[in-house]
Amino acid sequence: MEAISFKNLHSREYQGHKKKVHSVAWNCLGTKLASGSVDQTARIWHIDPHSHGKVKDIELKGHTDSVDQLCWDPKHSDLIATASGDKTVRLWDARSGKCSQQAELSGENINITYKTDGTHIAVGNRDDELTILDVRKFKAIHKRKFNYEVNEIAWNMAGNLFFLTTGNGTVEVLSYPSLRAVETVTAHTAGCYCIAIDPLGRYFAVGSADSLVSLWDISEMLCVRTFTKLEWPVRTISFNHTGEYIASASEDLFIDISNVQTGRSVHQIPCRAAMNSVEWNPKQNLLACAGDDKNKYQADEGVFRIFGFDSA
Template sequence: MAGGGSSSGGGGLKNLHSREYQGHKKKVHSVAWNCLGTKLASGSVDQTARVWDLHSGSTSKNKDSGAGAGVGVTELKGHSDSVDQLCWDPKHADLLATASGDKSVRLWDARSGKCSQQAELSGENINITYKPDATHVAVGNRDDELTILDVRKFKPIHKRKFNYEVNEIAWNMTGDMFFLTTGNGTVEVLAYPSLRAVDTLTAHTAGCYCIAIDPLGRYFAVGSADSLVSLWDISEMLCVRTFTKLEWPVRTISFNHTGEFIASASEDLFIDISNVQTGRSVHQIPCRAAMNSVEWNPKYNLLAYAGDDKNKYQTDEGVFRIFGFESA
């Protein structure tokens, strides 16, 4: 399943293609890989999440033999509104968390498809992320409120309402720092667990929408409404470069497993893959609609992506795709 070449120029990406996975009834808002890179979860406006076991069948050889070949799918049902974001337990390959507009957060076991824990929060949830040691989950809602849940008891241990727009949220690799991207174009850096303000980084000239942490712990990247992606040295808290290929607000970004590439997507009809060190674009994946979510596999050069795809009747296709397959 060794997707993609890893030449530093990215030339190995040119000969790869995407495979489509169908199953949701409405558009897919979020895609995420488990910690082993063997399963992918997708969350949709159709109020369900799905877990796709990509390790079975021909997929493990990374050869294309038709969409969905040898893929097992588990449907996670229970939410009564859109599943806007989901994330996997960083230490357990079968546990994941979902955040929904129905104000609830749920923990699931992908093996049984059953919800194991549920918390009712105060607003429509739009962001969720695990602490790297898997002990806490952070949830952000449309009312700019942050809730931190203890995973074991699944009860809130911190709650904070902000007086500015809070978008995506992330912990650093060691879990002692917490980042908030804001509508003011700043990244707020908080100490964890105290949530004491440590720094305000003036990152962009417009709202910051998304954030990703480099898997090697060197950088974090921020995507903004100004169509730029900025790359920050995490130890110095300094911007080291920007990526300028997109022309629309950046909705979603992801580092690959080696920290060599960064993928970014927006309403532009392509996903840009750039070299982190040079800032140069090495490949662009064409797409037919605005993208909602991109995420690299934690072990291979396989990029999952999902957006607002519609069919010829202008209804949601409910698909996601994975880029990085070699031709059979």
């Protein structure tokens, strides 16, 4: 495992959206970053950490409401899916910026995730309804409405378990593809907002309205430790590519980076506003983050940042 030197932090700002950025996500090679915004567009950025020139970006246009979340095909570095409040899910080719598939669903979509083998996409909407799409036909193969608040959703690495974080402070674990309930994990004393799966498949982490991040052993479904640095509801969490570090963010004016094994906070990145999305690059220690804008009249509306760390 390589250690990170947190002393040598370098950062870069990317600006292209007209309104705040809700979601950032890396493709499977870590060479492109996508951003989704309230301005109804997504953008694809070619990220070369060593280049200081102007960055090429492609605009994905067509949604008629906020693009709240997006996710890349885990097996194809140029295919990306977007979920919008306009009730559609769209699949795009990141090379051309063209929409190749579109599905009309029944509600305002706020969550989207790919199955690790790239065959299915799960979408959650504001009415706590889950839709599973077959990627080839881009048709719904499962629909399920829940009688509790469903927040973020995720598959495990093997693709045989599906997780829902809920407003009741639980994580519901379903078997896949049957979607039968396997276990209810009582994780927090307040709503669970976000979930991340460790890239080595050992753990899942949950961020909650109680300001804690909990780490769970995936095979035992037991809580291993909690991360306690944040003081506001945790909005977004991400493991780095080695599974050694976890980043978490909220309305606190910093992003916390903690060591997964010790639970200790190792670095804090100051930020100007509440964060909506943090995501580590899948190949190297680059952390992308996007947040609210402190002031609507400032020039930093529609900006996101990437922080790079050197190896120690």
